[in-house]
Amino acid sequence: MNAVAAVRAALVLGGAAAAGYGGWHLWPQLPTAWTWLIAGPILHDAVVAPAVGVAGLLLGRLVTDPARRAWAATGLATSAILALIAVPLLWRPQPAPINPGLHDRDYGLGLLLAVIAALIGAAIGAASVSWTDRPKPTAPSTRQPPEQGQ
Template identity: 65%
Template sequence: MRAVRLLLFVVGAAATAYGGWLLLPQLATTLPWLIGGPVLHDVLVAPLVGLAGLTLGRLVTDRLRRAWIAAGLLASVTLLLIAVPLLWRPPSAPPNPGLPDRDYPLGLAVGLAVVWAVIVIVLVVATTVKRGVTDRRTDRP
């Protein structure tokens, strides 16, 4: 087992060294991205997510609702992160037939609308079912 682990370590270290060697010529242009991503996350994204979580925890007391709203927020942020490169600026390369002819802002809006429509429908159904169960329990003699 040690020989397999050692072999995997050596192969992984060699692949990492080769990747670093390939990255070396582009280091000046890549370094801001390698450093900027974690810094941006720690300075901006993590505090905003924490603040949103605290706010959600205080405003929504029902655990089921809070879980579904958190899932909707996670799906929304994922859609936004995927859409940012497409919305940020037009592509600089020649157009690839079939790819850039889409209306990305409309697609993002439709995607977000579908996510939140599903969340609202699930919460309405869950609330209705919960009220029905509660009403049946209180109707018993």
């Protein structure tokens, strides 16, 4: 067995061990966790992905500069990911016994502020495109073209 095959085998075994360990700890929680294990991908595929796709098409028509379009798409995708991550906390804000300082916050406000920060960052990035990609002014040339026939 060469070194590459040995590394691959070690990575596969390590990944299988980690997945087995996670499954072992998930097993007792399965009656309550299965809703999120099934609902998460369905929510993403049925709601978030189409909404981001439609918004991306609209942004593509509004933002014509490809570099700025990339920044707009980044802000949109980041906002969608933040919203998807926040769904369990917004849906069921107290899933466990109260841990002071951890569960006693306003998750809706936190999501709003995080999305605003992501969109401001994308707007700054899109604005920087015009500052960094502008053509540099060149001084007019004072050299005379060479004479023809010399």
